[in-house]
Amino acid sequence: xSQRPVLIASWNGAPATSHAASLIARSTPxxxxxVAGIALVEDDPEEMTVGYGGLPNEEGEVELDAAVMDGPRHxxxxxxxxxxxRRAAALALEVLRRTDHALLVGDGxxxxxxxxxxxxxxxxxxxxxxAWLAWKASLSERDAWIAPDEGKSRFGHALDAGHTESGDGxxxxxxxxxxxxxxxxxxxxxxxLYAATSTSGLSYKLPGRAGDSPVVGSGxxxxxxxxxxxxxxxxxxxxxxxxxxxxxxxxETGLSAQDAALAALRLLARRTREPRLLDAAGHPxxxxxxxxxxxxxxxxxxxxxxxxxxxxxxxxxxxxEPTRALFPKN
Ligand code: GLY
Numbered sequence: 001x002s003q004r005p006v007l008i009a010s011w012n013g014a015p016a017t018s019h020a021a022s023l024i025a026r027s028t029p030x031x032x033x034x035v036a037g038i039a040l041v042e043d044d045p046e047e048m049t050v051g052y053g054g055l056p057n058e059e060g061e062v063e064l065d066a067a068v069m070d071g072p073r074h075x076x077x078x079x080x081x082x083x084x085x086r087r088a089a090a091l092a093l094e095v096l097r098r099t100d101h102a103l104l105v106g107d108g109x110x111x112x113x114x115x116x117x118x119x120x121x122x123x124x125x126x127x128x129x130x131a132w133l134a135w136k137a138s139l140s141e142r143d144a145w146i147a148p149d150e151g152k153s154r155f156g157h158a159l160d161a162g163h164t165e166s167g168d169g170x171x172x173x174x175x176x177x178x179x180x181x182x183x184x185x186x187x188x189x190x191x192x193l194y195a196a197t198s199t200s201g202l203s204y205k206l207p208g209r210a211g212d213s214p215v216v217g218s219g220x221x222x223x224x225x226x227x228x229x230x231x232x233x234x235x236x237x238x239x240x241x242x243x244x245x246x247x248x249x250x251x252e253t254g255l256s257a258q259d260a261a262l263a264a265l266r267l268l269a270r271r272t273r274e275p276r277l278l279d280a281a282g283h284p285x286x287x288x289x290x291x292x293x294x295x296x297x298x299x300x301x302x303x304x305x306x307x308x309x310x311x312x313x314x315x316x317x318x319x320x321e322p323t324r325a326l327f328p329k330n
Contacts, residue, residue, distance in 0.1 A: 003315035004191065005030065008291045008299045009184040010232045010310060012047060014320070015040045016184055017313040025316075030188040031070055031093065034196045038089040041182050042198060045125045049180025052086040053125040054200020056132050057207045062123035064088035065201050065214040067103075068096055071193035071224030078103040080210035084120045085113040089198040092214070103214060123200075135204050178203045179286075181213055183220065183230030185293040193228040193293065195220045202235060211235025217245035227251040227295055229261065233288035233303075237277075241268040247292050257292035258300025258324050264290055265302050265326045283327045302326060 005024050007017045016037030023033035042051025049055065056062045066088035067078035077096025080103065082088050091113050095104055104112050114120060124132075137145040181199035188194065197219040201211045212218035212235035220230040221244035229247035231238040238244075243264050250260030265288060272284045279285040289303040291310055301310040301323040308323040 004187055004189050004297060005313075006187045006293060006297045006299060007034070007184060007313040008186075008293050008301065008310055009313075010182050010230075010289065010291060011308065011320075012041060012050070012180065013037075013182050013184050013311045014318060015044075016182060017311050018318055020184065020186065021313050021316065021318075024188070030186045030192070031068060031194040031196070034184045034186050034194060035068060035089045035093050038182055038184060038196055038198050039087060042086050042088065045127065047180075048128055048131065049178045049200055049203075050182050050198055051088065051200065052121075052123050053128055054123065055128050055178060055203035056124055056200075057209070058204045059207055060124060060129065060132050061207065062128070062200055063205075063207065063209075064123070064199065065210055065219075066092040066196065066198040067214045067216060067220055068092045068196040069194065069216065069220055069222045069228075070096060071195075071222040071228065074222070074224065076102045076216045076220075078214040078216065079105070079109040079112075080214040081106040081208055082109040082113065084110060084123065085118045086121065086123055087113075087118055089196045091116075091118065092196070092198075102216065105210065106208065132204065179211070179232070179234050181211075181219070181232035183213075183232055183291055185220070185222075185228035185230055185291055187228070187293055187295070187297055191295065193222045193224050193295065195222055195228045195230055197230050197232075199232075212238035212243070215239055217242045219244060221245045221248050223248050223252065225295065227257065227260075227293055229264075229290060229292045231288055231290050234286040237268055237272065237284065237286060237288050241271060243268060243288060243290055247290050251292065251294050256300055257294045257298045258302060260294075261290035261292045261300055261302035262324055262326060265304055269304065269326060281327070289323055300324070
């Protein structure tokens with residue numbers, strides 16, 4: 001089944017997996033290749049859920065979260081609340097390789113980036129600033145902010161630029177709100193597993209809010225004898241249900257990658273109790289998407305709701321595949 005190397009990524013991961021595959025073909029180690037692939041997406045100003053151009057926190061500052069994991073060493077590196085450095089996944093890899101730590105946060109993460117010579121820059125693009133201003137203007141009719149015409153920004157950008165993860169985020173009155181993220185899991189030619197997750201997190205979050213992406217066990221997890229998993233979507237739900245960890249444990253019990261992802265989401269749904277988070281049917285009214293890769297090369301992805309895809313790169317070819325929904329519409 002395997003045709004190693006194998007990569008599985010979130011819907012927005014096609015540039016990352018194809019770049020990673022081309023690097024792997026030239027003997028770049030899998031984790032370096034995944035991080036280099038993710039850097040393409042972190043650099044893309046049109047991708048408003050990851051890296052440069054990501055949607056900011058409620059104060060208009062972009063804060064990034066990322067984690068990487070090395071299966072054979074069973075070591076992770078992560079950064080949370082990283083400001084003014086677009087290369088969150090690369091910096092997470094520096095944490096993994098250069099330190100005894102697993103997670104650096106806030107000012108400490110930004111200082112670490114400066115110490116290592118990473119470029120310091122404003123990550124807020126005009127388009128992301130537009131979206132943030134539109135969000136502020138939509139908050140209340142009794143504050144001093146004037147709402148723009150629906151769908152149009154002060155600076156001429158369209159506000160619904162299609163950068164939400166087809167339901168991973170939502171748009172209200174033309175204002176995008178997202179939990180979008182990139183995740184890539186990979187199995188190399190030796191049968192070892194590696195993974196990375198990178199995000200600008202929940203749009204308009206409270207400053208300092210970290211989601212699931214930098215947290216080992218939630219945004220990603222590897223047991224090198226079993227498999228790798230990662231999550232995108234509502235980070236608070238993934239955090240409180242250890243979604244990536246549960247998925248890997250499911251694969252350890254013998255479930256297929258897709259069934260393990262589905263089982264982790266079933267647990268999450270069962271434990272979601274707050275009425276504000278439930279729809280009329282009593283199901284979570286948000287989405288979490290789980291990507292899973294087993295040690296034998298089996299891949300699968302599941303989502304709470306329909307309409308999601310993942311990227312699978314195997315034996316030199318890339319395919320976009322639907323995720324299996326826990327609560328399909330029909
Ligand atoms: N899954 C990304 C986040 O919630 O921050």
